[in-house]
Each structure stands twice: as structure tokens, then as C-alpha cells.
Amino acid sequence: MKIINLLFVLTSIIILSACNPQSCGKTDRAAELNAIEDLLESYIIANENQDFELIERIWAPNSDIILYGTNTNERLMGWTNIRNAIKVQFSVIEETYISASDQFIKINDCGTTGWFAETLNYNFVYNGEAQSYEGLRFTGVVVKMDGHWRFVQAHLSLPGDVDIGE
Numbered sequence: 001m002k003i004i005n006l007l008f009v010l011t012s013i014i015i016l017s018a019c020n021p022q023s024c025g026k027t028d029r030a031a032e033l034n035a036i037e038d039l040l041e042s043y044i045i046a047n048e049n050q051d052f053e054l055i056e057r058i059w060a061p062n063s064d065i066i067l068y069g070t071n072t073n074e075r076l077m078g079w080t081n082i083r084n085a086i087k088v089q090f091s092v093i094e095e096t097y098i099s100a101s102d103q104f105i106k107i108n109d110c111g112t113t114g115w116f117a118e119t120l121n122y123n124f125v126y127n128g129e130a131q132s133y134e135g136l137r138f139t140g141v142v143v144k145m146d147g148h149w150r151f152v153q154a155h156l157s158l159p160g161d162v163d164i165g166e
Contacts, residue, residue, distance in 0.1 A: 027111030060150040068155040
């Protein structure tokens with residue numbers, strides 16, 4: 001009878017430990033949040049300096065990542081399409097300056113997936129004329145890959161002024 005009880009206890013421990021959501025190990029949440037803040041800052045720096053090598057380091061090189069841009073038809077699926085669109089953007093704009101505010105970042109319990117939202121003021125020169133997007137909404141999902149945070153989904157949108165009554 002003692003052997004059956006011992007087997008029952010051991011089996012229960014194994015099952016419970018496999019179902020434990022905290023089994024992913026200890027995560028330094030503050031360090032991971034800072035790393036995602038750094039990633040978002042790298043996004044700004046890469047765009048301001050048209051640093052394509054930095055762009056390559058901050059996006060996951062996968063075919064199933066996605067970027068929704070501000071244009072109606074700008075749904076870019078996969079790194080190849082995102083890369084090509086960024087190269088075109090860098091070839092037609094200059095003097096980019098971006099400022100961020102209202103940053104919000106969260107991570108999952110294991111510190112392997114994060115999501116963010118922030119507001120960007122995006123200023124640049126296109127065809128010799130200054131352009132500005134104020135209050136651009138930038139949201140997305142980041143995943144930790146090989147010890148580095150990478151974008152796997154992002155969405156840029158412009159706020160609309162629609163008076164629906166308050």
C-alpha cells in the first residue's frame with residue numbers, strides 16, 4: 001500500500017509541475033522591459049539615420065511577421081516584403097526626426113513575448129517638402145529570439161477626428 005501511495009504522490013508531483021505556468025524559470029522583468037524600451041528606441045534611431053543594418057537586427061527574419069503601415073493597402077507580410085518597403089522608404093525620404101510619448105510595454109510571465117503601444121510624432125522631408133504625422137499610433141508584438149528582442153508584428157495608424165458624441 002505504501003508503494004501505491006508513493007507512486008501516486010510522485011505521479012501527482014510530476015503532473016502538477018508540468019502544468020505549472022511558472023515553470024519557465026525566473027525572469028528579470030525590469031531588465032526585459034528595459035530591453036524592449038531599447039528596441040523601440042532602436043526603431044527610432046534606425047529610421048532617423050536610415051540605418052538598414054539596425055533595421056535588420058530589430059525585425060525577426062521570418063516569413064510570418066507582419067507590418068501594417070499607414071497607407072490603406074500597406075499590409076506587409078514577411079521579412080522580405082517589410083525589408084523592401086523600408087528600402088523604398090529610405091530612398092524617398094530624408095531628414096527624419098521621430099519623437100515618442102505615452103509608451104506602454106507589457107511582457108508575458110516567461111519574459112519571451114511582449115507587446116507595446118506608443119505615440120509617435122514622425123517628421124521628414126519628402127520631395128523637398130517637410131511632412132509631419134502628429135500622434136501616429138505605433139503598436140506591436142515583440143518576441144525574444146536567441147537572447148534578443150525582435151519585432152514580429154507592428155501597426156502604425158493615424159488618429160481620425162470623428163465626432164461621435166460624448
